[in-house]
Amino acid sequence: MHSAQPHPDTSVPLNLLEAVNQALRHAMEADENVVVLGEDIATNGGVFRATEGLKETFGFRRVMDTPLAENLIAGLAVGMASQGLKPVAEIQFMGFIYAALEQLISHAARLRNRTRGRLSCPLVIRAPFGGGIHAPEHHSESTEALFAHIPGLRVVIPSSPARAYGLLRAAIACPDPVLFLEPKRLYRLQRLPVELEDEPLPLDRCFTLRAGEDVSLISWGAMIHETLAAAEQLAAEDIKAEVIDVATLNPLDRDTLIATASKTGRVVIVHEAPHNGGFGAEIAATLASDALMHLLAPIERVTGYDCPMPYFAMEQHYMPSVERIVAAAKRTLEY
């Protein structure tokens, strides 16, 4: 179990966006092979300001505003990574990542395998994802399940400033390609202590954010916050919920998930993405198979509806609510 206990001495208060920014900065300081690239990331510091100040410190050679082409960005990153650079590319919004998929599926995720280890592809693609900020059409996507199904591509999603920092450092250090999805709804939510001198966090472990015996609430990304709020509400009714932040969708830490399901016998999986074929299905299927004898109730999935995230006027109707999570948890208890 990895919990991000701050060391009171050296930690600094950062929001998730600042944590990303610090992780980039420190990774660039630590390794001159780290370069960042993307649209509007140099002079403008990124449309969310995740790369703010990097160009000023590291110069245009290591902080590159690319032409407007996501397929190009991914291809550039693959080429760079194949020769030992460690590119960290920003895709401005997850809704614009699809043009990069061919490079990720057919090349980044396979280069090591198809050259039998001769070449590797240590790139990181960062992309803000998810809804809830009243953004334009196509700006609020949660399609992490597409990426988690790509063998060879790691998929990492932080849900707190400390995990954003620790996981991004780990992702950049990792010799494999990593998709790093940043829950943009959390970017400026709150400043929390981040320990900047710790070891990078593991890329294959869930984080247990709250221990409990009655029901397991499993989630990732921005939905962790609704999930924690639901656990709080349940606690008020004396129901002890365990909250697991999956954090790395691929490779998946099945052991921690099986352990919590086996302990509580009741599972609610929460994600913002649509239901059908969402990554919650993989977790539910795993638990229904490997923890079946411990299950005391059907596994509940609280997810978005099977439609694209609506344009913002109806966003709140789409998003899984604390209420829905609490209700699902109670259903498992009343089963």
Next chain:
Amino acid sequence: MHSAQPHPDTSVPLNLLEAVNQALRHAMEADENVVVLGEDIATNGGVFRATEGLKETFGFRRVMDTPLAENLIAGLAVGMASQGLKPVAEIQFMGFIYAALEQLISHAARLRNRTRGRLSCPLVIRAPFGGGIHAPEHHSESTEALFAHIPGLRVVIPSSPARAYGLLRAAIACPDPVLFLEPKRLYRLQRLPVELEDEPLPLDRCFTLRAGEDVSLISWGAMIHETLAAAEQLAAEDIKAEVIDVATLNPLDRDTLIATASKTGRVVIVHEAPHNGGFGAEIAATLASDALMHLLAPIERVTGYDCPMPYFAMEQHYMPSVERIVAAAKRTLEY
């Protein structure tokens, strides 16, 4: 339950490829708005010959060799479909479809929704998929799970000549966008009777290919054949397996799946795609939730490994075998 019982009077023997070809021909005869486009589909009749003879009958205006660009092919199809044509576009191999994903996710699947019904997008994208024919690198993909997670996009997979014909006619007639995946390993496997004058087949129903009480084997595409062979082997040991061809991954016919799982209490899901996040997870998750009280054993998933389909020298080690399916079925029975 839809089974393709041939009418002895008007049926003709066709292999799956010929059935696709006939479906295209008849759809073009029936509706002059149907056009076909893709790489090498006109003069060459398609690299597999699925479109053979169409150019000769319908001319270059309705049978278009496009420049080599899958993103273009998809975009052309979206544009055409938005104005009432019914384009049937071929992507030469599923491994080259990724450049078309942005058009499918961000446009085809959304056009009706985001214009509140003003425009629609009745296109069909056909692509041969799956391994087993000793093809070059990147030619043997099974990434149907990526598409099944796209709300608004129908995903249809035939596993016999009759279903290829009936489902493709239905897909072309359908006012929604459809991804139609053709299991290329079955293209020339065998000629079976196809009834050309029947109603199109439904796009939201599983096909029960074999009835049984002891265990449910659920699959789609080329793996149906290993699955049927496994059922045969099990029958020899007096184990009665029910075999379900899912056929339409989105929308998913949950009722038929829940019914079979509730009846047998034992479920094996078989697919060629990698395990993690494969579409088998959605089915397993659904059954583990909605048929939990009927399950007598953990749901088994017999799938590819979590790696890209190997280049052909190792293909057979990757592919789920009859043996693995039989073993999984027995595990559910011995549980």
Next chain:
Amino acid sequence: MFTSTPYDMHHRLPDLPENTDWPRLVDGYRHMALIRTFDKKAVNLQRTGKLGTYASCLGAEAIATAGGMALHDGDYFVPYYRDHATQYLRGVPLYQILQYWGGDERGNAFPTDTPAARDLPNCVPIATQLTQAAGIATKAKLGHEQAAVLATCGDGATSRGDFHEALNVAGVWQLPLVVMVNNNQWAISVPRSLQTASDTIAQKAVAAGIEGFQVDGNDLPAMLETLDYALDKARHGKGATLIEAVSYRLSDHTTADDAGRYRKASDLHAAWQREPVARLRQTLADAGHWDAEQEKKWQADCQQQVDNAVETYLNQPPQAPTDMLDYLYAELPEALKAQRQHLLQQQPGGHHA
């Protein structure tokens, strides 16, 4: 193959020929003035929380107005997201344009009795509309429609492969397609010089074997002339054209952007010297086709029209949450019925769960 019309960098438009169609230009001026009023209001609505992120068209008025005026009813329009003037001229009421930027898909349900009925909605994923426009042009060609397709995009969009794929197929299939690039010098914060090394954007037509023009996008008469030529050529089966309309984005990229971070104030100031609306008003006034009295009256009219649009917009009833499912497929699939039921229950009055 590629011709470049040098554009005037000064604040006066070039002199116009004798046979100038003045009434058309006066019309054009009225539209441009209206859309500027609209644009200012939209930015204010966003500032006061009554609109979402909005892409201003300040500085693009001549380009988009010319597009709307040059298109015939039987043509097709494929916009990007800065074409409010064209959309308005195609028949989209101003309130619906606000509704769109207010986060409501109903803003894309253009009135069925206008040329806009079959136009594509705003396109947010950059450049993806261009291959679609080629598909529509293919449809028009197959049907011998003698119709043209006008598709627009920004200078940044020219870096995406889609731009080239669309031009290329338009060349090889001789499609009735006109791609008009609003080269406003910026793609959010990235200047034109970091987007491409080609001297002009018009010359990108050479790669596709089609005709390309560079034209002053702040010059309505020049824009109309170029579009008339290119659209007419398309309608007559003479092939595709690329138009680079040179302008300057006088606004922030959108209301979510702060151009002060990357744009020199002096550049902006210089750009204002040749902004399209004042330039055309001056030309019309000089030629005696417009005067202060008309201006005053028209400005009042514009304000009134925009105020009405805002009122209509703000008074639209909310959508039903079930709309998010009901328009996705032609018919609600069986598989979604439970979700629809669930959505109904989430609504006030419904049963929460």
Next chain:
Amino acid sequence: MFTSTPYDMHHRLPDLPENTDWPRLVDGYRHMALIRTFDKKAVNLQRTGKLGTYASCLGAEAIATAGGMALHDGDYFVPYYRDHATQYLRGVPLYQILQYWGGDERGNAFPTDTPAARDLPNCVPIATQLTQAAGIATKAKLGHEQAAVLATCGDGATSRGDFHEALNVAGVWQLPLVVMVNNNQWAISVPRSLQTASDTIAQKAVAAGIEGFQVDGNDLPAMLETLDYALDKARHGKGATLIEAVSYRLSDHTTADDAGRYRKASDLHAAWQREPVARLRQTLADAGHWDAEQEKKWQADCQQQVDNAVETYLNQPPQAPTDMLDYLYAELPEALKAQRQHLLQQQPGGHHA
């Protein structure tokens, strides 16, 4: 910016200048002859079931040989899939080329002590290698390496957006990149005329603001001259170049194709009149640098080298099935250990389940 070198359509090469480097051309001839022998053998291996689908390089010998000869050891090579000659010259043994086409990823594990060590493997998804090549060129530029990147593709590949995106960034970032298009007139069955309406492929450089050349791809000296120029320019920080090498695909597209369905026999016959190997042999013979005796000896040598390669290829031990998992990540993730165990058990001797 764009210059076109008209290429010779006749069966004789143009006369060569006085200062011609004859030993280099003799070397080039030897390589071309070797690769032709190899190619013939590979096609036969496929016919007899000992190789998978194979992409013949018949007619592309001068292009790929020139690439291999003009590259320096410190340069980078990014191939498509018809570049066997270049790969061989970079240090990939012939048996490994066969191993690749035999369906075995070990064919991509080029020897670490050769320039090929860091070259990308064959690229099957058309044009996707080009943006990667731009990425490698960026790396070379950032590191002040004075190295060039040579990337190849076919005429069909120029229709994909990747081609333009790569050229465009190479232009705006002044990358040390040379993109060489083997314009062999066909993309499987689709002729060059249906691929693009541009008169030449070289002129597509205009869109990216870089230099473009058209050169006779059946003329080894011309190819070497052009590549020497472009690679040298790249190494010296003078920017990117597009080279259109005009050739003709004398083979089927691959062994899975039947060109008889779409290609006129007379066209093929005409193309054979200017095929690159015989042309160069003639030039060398005419100039007294090659004779029948040398030819006979070298052909025998080629046969021997190819036979040895085939033997080595056929004698490679099979891969371990676990290889499909073991090379995917730098370290096998915990999550895959059970699958690896399962794979082990599937093997003969292992425990089936």
